[in-house]
Amino acid sequence: MSFSLTYSTMFNPPEEMHERFDAAATRVRASLGKRHGLSIGGEEVMTATFEPVFSPIDHACRLGDFAVADATHVDAAVAAARAAFDGWRHRTMADRLAILRRAADIIEERVYDMGAAVALEVGKNRMEALGEVQETADFFRHYCDDFEKNEGFDRRLPNDPLDGWTSTNRSVMKPHGVWAVIVPFNFPFALAGGPIAAALVTGNTVVMKGAPTTPWSGRMLAECLKDAGLPAGVFNDLGGGSDEVGRALVSHRHVAGVTFTGSHEVGMAIQRQMLNGPWPKPVIAEMGGKNACYVSKHADLERAVLGISRSAFGLSGQKCSALSRVYVDEEVAAELLDRLAKQTDSLAVGDPLDRAVYMGPVATREAYERYQAVVPELAADGGNILAGGHTLTDGALANGYFVAPTLVAAPKEHPLYARELFLPILMVATVKDRDEAMAEINASPLGLTAGVYGNQEEVDWFLDQVEAGVTYVNRPQGATTGAWPGYQPFGGWKGSGCTGCAIASFYYLARYMREQSQTVVE
Missing domain, CATH: 3.40.309.10 (Aldehyde Dehydrogenase; Chain A, domain 2)
Structure with missing residues (x-):
């Protein structure tokens, strides 16, 4: 369709969009009730405990049974992400971006079925749900384009003015390592996929924890990334998880950075935790608004x-x-x-x-x-x-x-x-x-x-x-x-955000990297 769905255009969609959503909703309703594991090291992991998740639309509508993670799964996911980090960061920019652009294509191909699932899981109307899934595809594309436009944030600087010597200088931005993404219930697809895309584009590996009430969205996103050809361990999903799982993830010594979306109280606690170590670790926190x-x-x-x-x-x-x-x-x-x-x-x-x-x-x-x-x-x-x-x-x-x-x-x-x-x-x-x-x-x-x-x-x-x-x-x-990514950067001032840089802005990707100055005398 020529119709471009964003949150600004969603109020007057073509009839075809409604027809395709209705067909997808029928398919999705017929497939409910399955058992879903975690995604760790490229494998589906079935745990000792599963919890049923029901739709807020109808308490009798059982969406599925979802694996419940504990601290041992946190350790396993971080270990898998850590083991995959070196290979992922050393892939060529073209190779890495090709995989992530394929992920965007797969998300868009599945937008109707996943939109129907998000509507059932969160209670969004059809246009809000479709918008969230489409926005996730656009996040992946936007960050790939931005990283490419900035030439991987590798900058040649002037040589030192030395007589008789050639002294070259570069500024190189490098990924941190294992990045944790903690996702809220209200946008379990887009506010997972957005930061995940940014972390992966810049060469980090990811461990994600969703909200307890919305684990299905994370599972669907994990399937998209796997089908796009993402190497095992580069992305790991701990499902909905409990507060204890979240605390274990944030406090893990091998987690290098965190993106969090949620309450001001929890966001501030995460920032304090990430400062309470041998060195401060980066936090990107969006903490609500009034x-x-x-x-x-x-x-x-x-x-x-x-x-x-x-x-x-x-x-x-x-x-x-x-x-x-x-x-x-x-x-x-x-x-x-x-x-x-x-x-x-x-x-x-x-x-x-x-x-x-x-x-x-x-x-x-x-x-x-x-x-x-x-x-x-x-x-x-x-x-x-x-x-x-x-x-x-x-x-x-x-x-x-x-x-x-x-x-x-x-x-x-x-x-x-x-x-x-x-x-x-x-x-x-x-x-x-x-x-x-x-x-x-x-x-x-x-x-x-x-x-x-x-x-x-x-x-x-x-x-x-x-x-x-x-x-x-x-x-x-x-x-x-x-x-919407590419149109309006999104980030808060004061107690609503901690970086001063907005999501999908000119300055966002650099938050997932650290700068190294390189001077080489030949």
Whole structure:
């Protein structure tokens, strides 16, 4: 198809895409219930313990039984990755990139079946699920192109100005070794494949640990890499794994670096752990966000309502970039809230594999219970729930973790403006002017994404003042969400990130390498 799927274009796909997804969903549903092992040293490893994984859409839908790793599997995976490292890093750039570009092709070839599997595993609607898998293929291609464009980060420097001698200089970036990738539940395919691609392109080998609720995505990615011809041990998958497995991986003496996506608390603990050794080890951590949007009195409110609702309620608010707080000028606050309430009430919630559904369930029991605990807090301290605020239990929805998208008008002093909820809950505060809005936006210790709707002068001011790594202006496709490799680098400021370099940016691949200066006198 000529249609290019990204998170910006996903709202108007061709009919063929729906037909192919429906066929894939039928195939995938017919194949559920299999037993899946770990992937260590190029082999499928069956462990002593297996855990069933069920879909958040329907608790009776058993996706499969997945091997449970322990510390001995961590040791085995790290040993396999370590043994494969020297051979992998010494492959020619052309050889390494050819394998990884083949992996991208295989992911794209399987995008519909794997998209249907991701929808079942996470509860994403079909377009979000297809987008995640396609994004993973694009990560592989983008990083291969970037590494090639930078000539492998091997730079010839001027010779020393010595009379009678030839003294040559080079700057060479080299891989670290075994790289750990710890993956969140909300993007178990893309936030595995993205950092894995970056680590492998730059010559590292990888051990991955997924989230306990989403091991299937990691297994499918491992199959793609194996089928692409990746040598044994270059990539190893520990499945969903427990917190104990994650700690064993991060603290392993032969793990050279870590990429982590998840909570601020865990991300900070990993960074401290990686500093607590004979030398500091690199960490690339994306640690969530409390993302905000400012709507000025000059905003196009129709555009703002679309962008706000898409960012707040896409993937049931479970994106680290999801919009959770809006600050609106008092002159247009009443109209914006009225429009947002109608838009929120109109969103179709249900089985996300149904093409008419916009919002599926939250992904985990913990999130479902947290939603129920938070709702009474929303109505306290001056909060007014304008839409949603309840679980959905009618008919088939009673079998899953379904909640209503929720809109709350609350004074800016409400305590929940400061807490990352990771739920389909949007809070809106009225402000007197843009300076008051900016003070509230920047008060958060997190700084991942931010959006604005206003005129050009307000936009210029906003981009100059806001403390966030990813910004969007007057965007109906998503007020704070929708980054895609090659189009929008994605990384946080302050407590949302630790490197100052964004995913898929000009500067990202270098984070997986260390520089060696080489001076040779002939």
